[in-house]
Amino acid sequence: MRRRERGDGSTGETGVRTVSDGATLRIVDEPDDDPGGAVPAPVPPGDPEAWYAPDVRAQYEAAPGVVATVRERDGGRFGYDVREPPLSPADERALDRVRDRFSAVRHRRPLTRVGVVERAERGFEPKYATAIDRLVDASAAARRRIDYHALREFRLLGELTPVALDDRIEVADVGDDRELVVHTETFAPLETGIDADADYVERVAAERLAQYAVEFAGIPVEVVVYRERLLGSDAFETKYAVLEPDLLPGDEELIEECKSRIWETTVSDVIEDRESFVAARARRFLSRRLTARNTRAWLDAALHRARAALADRGLAAPPVDSRFARDRLDDLAYYVLRDFVGEGILTVPIRDPHLEDVEANRVGERVKVVPRASVLSGAAGGTGEAGGFDGDDEATPEAGARVPTNLAFESETTFVDVVTGIAARDGTELNASTPSAKVNLELDGVPQTIRCAVALPVISEGGPHVSIRKQRADALTPVDLIDRGTLSVELVTLLWLLYEHRGVVLFAGPTGVGKTTLLNAHAPFIPFDARPISVDEGSREVRLPHETGVSLTTRDHEDAYKTVGMAELMTEANYLKPSTEYVQRKRTENAGWDIEHLSAALCR
Structure with missing residues (x-):
């Protein structure tokens, strides 16, 4: 029963306040304003005065639509929970259609937390967005929720995505119960309830050391050098990854069909530019196949061809090619060029100027690389020739150390094709009678000579092997060696005098210590009008x-x-009457002949 009271306490239709026979709930700004015990005004759950959530210590938006909550648990422990955008039944059905479309594809996920944040900000690439547009018809709000969950499931780190997106998390580690625990600047440790053996756990704790692009056939391919900080995840902490384009369902079959068509192409003239020849035919074939597969684009394709024909005669404006996502055509063409013009999965590492060595030892094993010291020092200091570094001194691996990659030969046939192709480029045919060889590669766009040692399974257990060594594009100078602490000023001065006055200098040491580097660095000390002659065993490294x-x-x-x-x-x-001879000798057989020749050189 209610009644209205006037300001003087009498009742009437026009009242100032409402009273009832039961208890009254009143909201006030300060509890002291109402000695009768009114309930405080609502505050955020993380506020100490939040009477309705006494165990919540912090709550904030970790990412758009994602809320993180820190709760206090028994025994003074803290828990970390997340709430992601909810899906309605209609949203779930739409997401199921997306799952059916992309579940059979092997997706390349980010390798570090930085990569997760960058990909989440970019969203889906055009080829993914185009495919999802055909599968989902929803409102803008529902589409945002569906896109988040699809991106989380197929392009990010699954259930670990919210943890990776939370910029307040500073450290991720494994707890005593094999549970992932995280540390923020305010609370530590926070129990997440995620098994430490879950997929992609090591990537949440990974740190990016360097990122740059390597160009092949006009297509830039991203490369990432990163370090996994999770203990026990891998014997190798530092790793190298080539981020080749992702493929959609059916793309692998389309690539193989394209390669077969190009292989069967009949040509009447000598092909001078193999790369342009393969690229033109691959793009022509793939564009037709992509258009034919999209039945909804048949009419657009017909209009496109008609407008293109009119544009050729100056009767209409050129068409805008929107028959399919352009990046998908580039991705497919890359794989065709990689296998026909390049060296398979070794294409990018071979062309990476920041690597010294590339090694593939057997089928099914990760390819190993040796990054240059300049890259690793750049990773530590925040600058460097590779660019994009954000590491620290602790994360810097030792210079000259081997680093595993995300590349591996899964088929011996493919491996043999790459090895024999590398040898053939230098005019060497590998077969049962000649199962190994040392060859040199001269690649377009690569200024230095690439030295390769290749072998067939005839002498190599576990499949073929290939070992690739690359010099720097520009030789180091004595000043560079002094600045790096490799040589002292006094030693450089002594070498200068020996070179200028035709002395004898012997650089000796194991492989990879820098003998040829020292030799090339001091070559300018030889007078400009002298006649130096270099003799080496096929490496062509002396400059x-x-x-x-x-x-x-x-x-x-x-x-x-x-x-x-x-x-x-x-x-x-x-017979060339040399004033200075450079002799580069690496093998040990005929050592007596070497000593005899050096003695003769000393007499001259």
Whole structure:
């Protein structure tokens, strides 16, 4: 029963306040304003005065639509919970259609938390967005929720995505009960309830050391060097990843069909530019197939061709190609070019100027690389020739250390094709009688000579193997060596005097310590009008900046009479009347001949 009271306490239709026979709930700004015990005004759950959530210590938006909550548990422990955008039954059905479309595809997920944040901000690439547009018809709000869950499930880290997106989390580690625990600047440790053995746990704790792009056939391919901080996840902490384009369902079959068509192409003239030839035919075939697969685009394709024909005659404006996502065509063409023009999965590492060595030892094993010291030092200091570094000194791996990649040969046939193709580029045919060889690659766009040692399974257990060594594009100078602490000023001065006065200098040491680097760095000390002659065993690593210099190299061949050895080259060098000889000798057989030749050189 209610009644209205006037300001003077009498009742009437126009009242100032409402009273009832039961208890009255009143909201006031300050509890002290009402000695009768009114309920405080609502405050955020993380506020100490939040009477309705006494165990909540913090609550905030970790990402758009994602709310993180820190709760206090028994025993003084803290828990970390997240609430993601909810889905209605209609949203779930739409998401199921997306799952059916993309579940069979192997997606490349971000390798670090930084990568998760960047990909979440970018959203779906056009080729994914185009495919989802055909599967989902929903309101803008529902589409945002569906996109979040689809992105989380297929392009990010699944259930670990909210943890990776939370910028307040500073450290992720494994707790005593094999549970993922995180630390924020205010609370630590926070129990997440996520098993430490769950997929992608190591990526939440991973740190990016470097990121840059390597170009192949006009297509930039992202490369990431990163470090996994989760203990026990892998014997190798630092890793190298080539972020090749993702493929949609049916793309692998389309690529194989395209390669078969190109292989069967009949040509009447000599192909001078193989890359352009393959790229043009691949794009033509793939664009037709992509258009034909999209039945909704048939009419658009017909209009496109009609407008293109009119544009060729100046009767209409050129059409805008919207028949399919353009990035999908580029991605498919990349894989065709990679396998036909490049060196398969080794294409990007071979062309990466920031790597010294590339090694593939057997089928099914990760390819290993050796990053240059300049990249690793850049990763520590925040700058460097690779760019995009955000590491620290603790994260810097030792220079010259091998680093595993995300690449591996899954088929021996594919591995053999790559190895024999590399050898064939230098005119060497690998077969049962010649199962191994040392060859040199000269690649377009790569300024330095690439030295390769390749072998077939005939002599290599576990499949073929290939070892690739690359010099820097530009030789180091004595000043560079002094700045890096490699040589002292006094030693450089001594070498200068020896070079200028035709002394004898011997650089000796194990593989990879920098013998050729030292030799090339001091070559400018030889007078400009001298006649230096270099002799090496097929590596072509000695660089002579002199107009008067001559470089000689050995030549291996399956026919013995076509082989050119060191003895023949030294005889040839004597006829050239050298003022300075560079002899690069690595193998140990015929060591007596080496000593004899050096003695003769000293006498001259």
